[in-house]
Each structure stands twice: as C-alpha cells, then as structure tokens.
Amino acid sequence: xxxxxxxxxxxxxxxxxxxxxxxxxxxxxxxxxxxxxxxxxxxxxxxxxxxxxxxxxxxxxxxxxxxxxxxxxxxxxxxxxxxxxxxxxxxxxxxxxxxxxxxxxxxxxxxxxxxxxxxxxxxxxxxxxxxxxxxxxxxxxxxxxxxxxxxxxxxxxxxxxxxxxxxxxxxxxxxxxxxxxxxxxxx
Amino acid sequence: xxxxxxxxxxxxxxxxxxxxxxxxxxxxxxxxxxxxxxxxxxxxxxxxxxxxxxxxxxxxxxxxxxxxxxxxxxxxxxxxxxxxxxxxxxxxxxxxxxxxxxxxxxxxxxxxxxxxxxxxxxxxxxxxxxxxxxxxxxxxxxxxxxxxxxxxxxxxxxxxxxxxxxxxxxxxxxxxxxxxxxxxxxxxxxxxxxxxxxxxxxxxxxxxxxxxxxxxxxxxxxxxxxxxxxxxxxxxxxxxxxxxxxxxxxxxxxxxxxxxxxxxxxxxxxxxxxxxxxxxxxxxxxxxxxxxxxxxxxxxxxxxxxxxxxxxxxxxxxxxxxxxxxxxxxxxxxxxxxxxxxxxxxxxxxxxxxxxxxxxxxxxxxxxxxxxxxxxxxxxxxxxxxxxxxxxxxxxxxxxxxxxxxxxxxxxxxxxxxxxxxx
Numbered sequence: 001x002x003x004x005x006x007x008x009x010x011x012x013x014x015x016x017x018x019x020x021x022x023x024x025x026x027x028x029x030x031x032x033x034x035x036x037x038x039x040x041x042x043x044x045x046x047x048x049x050x051x052x053x054x055x056x057x058x059x060x061x062x063x064x065x066x067x068x069x070x071x072x073x074x075x076x077x078x079x080x081x082x083x084x085x086x087x088x089x090x091x092x093x094x095x096x097x098x099x100x101x102x103x104x105x106x107x108x109x110x111x112x113x114x115x116x117x118x119x120x121x122x123x124x125x126x127x128x129x130x131x132x133x134x135x136x137x138x139x140x141x142x143x144x145x146x147x148x149x150x151x152x153x154x155x156x157x158x159x160x161x162x163x164x165x166x167x168x169x170x171x172x173x174x175x176x177x178x179x180x181x182x183x184x185x186x187x
Numbered sequence: 188x189x190x191x192x193x194x195x196x197x198x199x200x201x202x203x204x205x206x207x208x209x210x211x212x213x214x215x216x217x218x219x220x221x222x223x224x225x226x227x228x229x230x231x232x233x234x235x236x237x238x239x240x241x242x243x244x245x246x247x248x249x250x251x252x253x254x255x256x257x258x259x260x261x262x263x264x265x266x267x268x269x270x271x272x273x274x275x276x277x278x279x280x281x282x283x284x285x286x287x288x289x290x291x292x293x294x295x296x297x298x299x300x301x302x303x304x305x306x307x308x309x310x311x312x313x314x315x316x317x318x319x320x321x322x323x324x325x326x327x328x329x330x331x332x333x334x335x336x337x338x339x340x341x342x343x344x345x346x347x348x349x350x351x352x353x354x355x356x357x358x359x360x361x362x363x364x365x366x367x368x369x370x371x372x373x374x375x376x377x378x379x380x381x382x383x384x385x386x387x388x389x390x391x392x393x394x395x396x397x398x399x400x401x402x403x404x405x406x407x408x409x410x411x412x413x414x415x416x417x418x419x420x421x422x423x424x425x426x427x428x429x430x431x432x433x434x435x436x437x438x439x440x441x442x443x444x445x446x447x448x449x450x451x452x453x454x455x456x457x458x459x460x461x462x463x464x465x466x467x468x469x470x471x472x473x474x475x476x477x478x479x480x481x482x483x484x485x486x487x488x489x490x491x492x493x494x495x496x497x498x499x500x501x502x503x504x505x506x507x508x509x510x511x512x513x514x515x516x517x518x519x520x521x522x523x524x525x526x527x528x529x530x531x532x533x534x535x536x537x538x539x540x541x542x543x544x545x546x547x548x549x550x551x552x553x554x555x556x557x558x559x560x561x562x563x564x565x566x567x568x569x570x571x572x573x574x575x576x577x578x579x580x581x582x583x584x585x586x587x588x589x590x591x592x593x594x595x596x597x598x599x600x601x602x603x604x605x606x607x608x609x610x
Contacts, residue, residue: 021204028196052197061203063369087362104202115191122192152384154584166349167436 009075017071018065024064028057031076033122034085040123042087046116051096054109056083058100243283248329249311258543260513261293261332262342269329271309274404276413278303278360280373283312283324285362285413287380287404290332294543295514298344299409300328301380310362315374317363345382346575350408352381354442356416377416379443383408386433388455390448393417398445412443437468466565477506484509488590490557490569497598502557506588510572511546517574519544519587521552524567532547539573557592559598567591 007015007026015023035056039049057083066070072078090096098108158165236336268291275284286304288326291297294470302309305324313321332344345351360374387408391400395417403410429588433451437458440447446459449468456468486509493501503522519540544550558566570587 016203019204019206021200021202023201025196025200028199032192032196050191057199058202060198061368065203066369085364103208106202109191109194109198111191118190118192164436169575170349186591 008071010071013064013071013098017067024061025164027075032057032167034111035079036119037123038080039087046119047111048090050095050115050119052086052090054063054106054125055096055098056086056108058098058104059086062103069096069099078085092155106147176186198357219463222593229420231482241321243305243324244316245305246313246325248254249327256542257293260294260541261298263291264330264332265291265293266293271304271307272404272407272409274409275415276401276411278376278413279415280360284412285378287325287409288412289382289407289409290329292332292344293411295346295516296344297347297382298332299380299382300332300343302380312361312363314361315359315371317359317361326464340474348516348575350382350384350438352383352438352441352444352447354379354444375416377412377414377443379410379412381408381410381438383410383438383447383449386449386451388448388450389461390440390444391445391448391457393445395592400446400448414443417443417566441537441565483586484588486589487572488568488589490554490568490592492557494593494595499558499594499598499600500555502554502592504552504568504570506547506550506570508550509550509587510543510545510585512540512542512572514543515541515575517572519550519572520571521554522569522571523557524569558594564594565591 007023009027012023012027012030013043015029032053035053036049037055039052040046043049044053051077056079060079063082101108101123154168158168161168163171197601199290269288271286271288276284277284283303285301286309287304288300288309289297290300300309301311301464304310305326308326310324311317313319313323313325318325337419343353355378358376358378359370367421368573379390381390383390383403385406387403387410389400389402390410390412391398391606392412396413401412416428416557437449438447440458440460446457448455448457450466454468455466457466458468491503491505492499493503508519510517521540540550540552547565554568557568558564568591569589569590571584572587573584
C-alpha cells in the first residue's frame with residue numbers, strides 16, 4: 001500500500017471518505033502552505049489568513065465527508081476555490097465565518113507570535129508558480145511561458161502563435177489571473 | 188511544543204476519523220403548536236404559497252461585496268449603464284427564470300451579471316442556505332458588480348471590443364455567489380453564459396439527453412444556459428475569448444458549449460470542436476506581424492528603498508505620468524526582468540497598474556520584494572504604457588522609462604521566492 005506521501009490528492013480524499021483521518025492530515029500538510037500563501041496576500045493580517053485557512057480545510061473536510069457529493073477531480077484547484085470563496089464571504093460579512101468548523105465540532109484555536117513566525121516561514125517556502133502551473137490550460141501556459149518566462153515581446157509571440165495580440169494578452173491575462181490569485185498581493 | 192498548524196492538523200485528523208452521527212438539530216427543538224398559533228402559521232404559509240405562485244416576497248437587497256473604486260480594477264457600474272436583457276432561461280426545478288444584466292463600468296468594461304428575475308429585477312433567492320433560507324427574492328441593485336470585481340480581473344467582464352464565453356460549475360439555484368459551502372445536489376446548477384458579439388446567432392450545448400440549440404440576444408450576442416450539472420463533480424470554471432469583429436479571433440466553444448453559430452453576411456457557419464467539418468466557419472488567418480520597435484519617452488523613474496535592520500523590506504517607485512489612463516483598455520505596467528546566465532533560469536515579472544491615472548500626476552508603486560528574484564544584487568525596472576488593441580493590429584505599447592537599482596552593501600533582501608502583483 002502506498003504511503004500517504006506517495007498517494008495522489010484524489011486517493012487521499014477517497015481514503016478520508018473512508019474515515020482515514022491521517023489521509024486528510026497528509027492532504028492538509030501537502031497544501032497548507034499554498035492555501036496560506038494564497039490567503040496571506042489578500043487579507044489584512046496573518047491571523048485572518050490563518051483563520052481562513054482553518055475554515056477552508058474544515059469546509060473541504062465537511063464536503064469530503066458528505067457522501068452525497070462526488071469527490072473533486074482536481075482537489076488542489078477545488079481547495080483554492082474553497083479558499084477564494086471563504087475569502088469573498090469574509091469580505092462580504094466583515095468577519096471570518098466558522099460554520100464549517102462548527103459543523104465538524106472544531107473549537108477555535110488561539111494564535112501567538114511563534115505561530116505567526118511559523119506561518120511566515122511556511123509562506124516563504126511555498127513556490128506557488130510551479131504548483132499552479134499545473135492548473136493552466138496548454139494555450140495559456142504557452143502564452144505565459146513565452147511572455148513571462150522567456151520575456152519576449154507580444155508582437156513577436158503573436159506572430160509565432162498566429163493569433164492577435166489581443167488574444168495573446170487575454171491568454172496571458174487569464175493565466176496570470178490564476179497565478180495572481182495566490183501571488184500578487186503584498187505580503 | 189506544537190504550533191497552530193500542528194493543532195489544526197490534529198483537529199482535522201480527529202474529526203476526519205470520527206463516523207458521522209445523526210445530524211444535529213440546527214435550531215431548537217420544534218415545539219408543539221397551540222391550535223391558535225397553528226392556525227396563524229397555516230394562514231401565513233398559505234399566503235406565502237399563494238404569493239409564490241405569482242412571485243416571491245421581496246427581501247433585503249444584496250449588499251455590495253466591498254469598497255469598490257470607480258478608477259481602480261473593474262471600476263463600478265456607470266450611471267445608467269446597467270440593462271437587464273430580455274433573455275430568460277428556465278430553471279430545471281421551475282420557479283423564477285434566470286436572466287442576464289449587461290453592465291458598463293466606469294473603467295470601460297462590459298460585464299455580464301447572472302441571476303434570477305422577478306418583476307424586471309435581477310436578484311438572488313433565499314433558498315439552499317442563502318439569506319437564512321427566508322424564501323424571499325433579494326434584488327441585486329444596478330450599482331453592484333459580480334462578486335469578483337474587487338479583485339481587479341473579473342472573469343465576467345471584458346473590454347467592448349472583446350467577446351467571451353464562460354461556464355461556471357459551482358453555482359447554486361439561489362444564484363447567490365459560491366461561498367465554499369457544499370451545495371445540495373438538487374440545488375447545483377451549471378451556468379453557461381457569454382458575450383459573443385453582433386455576428387452570433389445561437390449556441391448549441393450538451394444536455395443529459397443530447398444536444399440543444401438556443402438563440403442569443405440579437406445585437407449583443409449574449410446567451411445564457413442553465414441546467415443541472417451534466418458531468419456532476421466538475422468544480423472549475425472554464426471559458427474562452429475573442430474579438431467582436433468579422434475577421435477577428437472567436438471564442439472557442441468550451442465547457443457546456445458544443446457549437447457557436449454566426450452569420451457573416453450571407454454566410455451562416457458554426458465553430459465547433461471539429462472546425463473543418465461541413466458548415467464550419469472559416470478559420471481566422473492573421474497576417475504575420477513584424478516586431479515593431481517600441482517608442483520610448485525616457486521619463487525619469489525614481490526608486491526609494493525601505494531598509495530596516497539591514498534588510499531591504501521594500502521599495503517605492505515613482506514617476507510622472509506622461510499620458511493619462513482613463514479606461515481599462517490602457518494601463519501602465521511594471522516590468523522586472525530577473526535571472527539570466529548567472530542565475531537559475533530567468534524571465535520577466537509583469538504587474539499592471541490597474542487604475543486610472545491623470546496626465547502629469549505622480550504615480551507611486553509599492554515594490555515590496557524588489558530584489559526577491561535577483562541573483563546579482565541589482566534589478567532593472569521598466570515602466571511601459573500598454574494599450575489593448577481593439578482590432579488585429581500591431582502593439583501600441585510605449586516604454587516610459589527604465590532604471591536599474593542595486594542592493595546596498597551590507598544589506599540583504601527580504602526572502603520571498605516569487606512575486607506577481609497588481610498595483
């Protein structure tokens with residue numbers, strides 16, 4: 001049997017549905033840095049980011065345990081979608097909800113300075129670009145690679161890819177939109 | 188000693204291993220009703236049902252999702268710039284139909300907003316967890332944008348010269364924006380919508396029982412398809428873009444769409460995943476464009492480093508804007524090449540300044556991790572004014588100025604691995 005470290009996200013979530021708590025622990029350890037990095041760039045404080053991270057993973061766990069729902073085919077993208085929606089929800093309501101944690105019976109956790117240092121360290125170690133590049137459609141990755149990684153001009157790339165600069169810019173924009181979601185904001 | 192993340196992990200692992208017990212009641216136990224109260228409830232419920240037959244009670248309006256700025260990001264709806272289109276789509280479970288509002292913003296974007304419609308108003312329903320299940324219709328005022336607007340790039344917004352399609356897999360029948368909470372299977376909706384421009388006639392999409400075709404809104408090319416998820420479990424949105432011109436690139440039918448039909452003069456044709464079949468629209472052939480040297484205006488750039496305890500924690504770039512930016516079709520961009528032969532890899536970090544700028548004003552840009560991707564203790568920063576072409580044409584970007592800054596001796600850079608940002 002593959003260890004949790006070797007199992008795919010889909011396998012970990014399938015095991016979680018079978019009440020394998022350690023499987024969800026492995027899923028949490030694998031993605032906690034990315035979720036924290038995504039949220040830390042968009043929230044006023046690391047405490048809020050940590051709080052939203054807890055609510056995000058609780059919501060993910062609640063969804064996995066709901067046998068009436070299919071498990072996600074792209075768990076990481078699905079997880080970031082939950083994080084984004086939790087973020088939007090907190091902005092709309094002016095506070096971080098804890099409905100998912102309530103649903104699971106999880107008590108709120110206090111955060112001290114040592115925790116914040118650890119969170120900073122984890123965010124610093126997280127390379128979201130390589131993680132999220134796997135999420136991009138081929139045409140967007142191609143455009144993004146030519147423009148951002150190779151640093152080539154739009155007109156040159158557009159000529160090579162036989163598309164207009166407007167379309168090329170849109171592809172780069174859409175790709176960056178995905179990447180920016182986790183990377184753009186001040187830390 | 189354990190930290191927050193360890194404690195959270197332990198909580199989650201424990202919760203994940205516990206079998207689900209009987210569902211806990213969400214509210215107090217229901218009390219036995221006295222006959223008088225029961226009669227009153229029956230009257231009220233009967234009234235509500237009667238109202239539901241012709242329309243729902245109106246609840247509180249949907250609140251804006253954040254402090255939006257008319258000159259930043261997507262902007263805000265322009266005064267008088269919102270219009271509910273006559274297009275309607277039935278909900279699979281019945282009830283109020285779905286509709287689309289077209290919204291023109293102060294930054295020149297054209298956005299589409301989807302919701303349920305009652306009495307000519309777009310709104311959301313208090314069902315399936317939204318608005319505490321109050322069963323009411325909650326209107327969305329014309330001055331509210333789709334919820335992603337505060338993050339700058341709104342997937343429901345494009346420039347007037349552009350077209351797009353979008354399929355959302357995580358919508359609920361309430362039409363309230365997804366909030367991460369599980370949507371009951373019966374309430375899950377797949378929403379396909381888009382803006383296809385003046386030449387579009389109809390879209391064809393897959394249903395659980397085959398292919399179905401529906402006409403688009405004449406003139407705008409807006410379409411809307413609402414159905415239960417055809418492939419349950421799909422979580423992520425998808426879409427495609429193009430230009431609203433006869434020979435321009437067109438959106439590719441993605442997501443729920445299997446074909447898009449256009450009329451170009453006397454030619455009626457369709458784009459589909461098999462583009463060479465009978466009736467296929469001619470493929471767009473764009474002329475090969477020669478690279479054109481970008482004009483440069485050599486505007487001076489200034490960078491002030493923020494150093495604390497010998498650590499470069501950030502920098503501020505300032506320059507005088509030689510051109511005004513009045514809409515989203517043009518923008519100043521910060522380009523920071525990094526890496527090179529001496530480094531592991533290289534590339535260009537680009538960040539648009541997504542806001543309006545007055546000509547002659549001082550533009551200030553925060554660069555929180557200016558040396559983060561440099562391995563030579565120096566960084567070149569270039570400011571470019573970029574204009575999105577409205578047709579197939581060469582780039583019109585202009586180099587405003589460039590500056591190279593150096594990490595002062597005895598300092599180090601705050602450690603951040605990668606950055607991209609919107610200023």
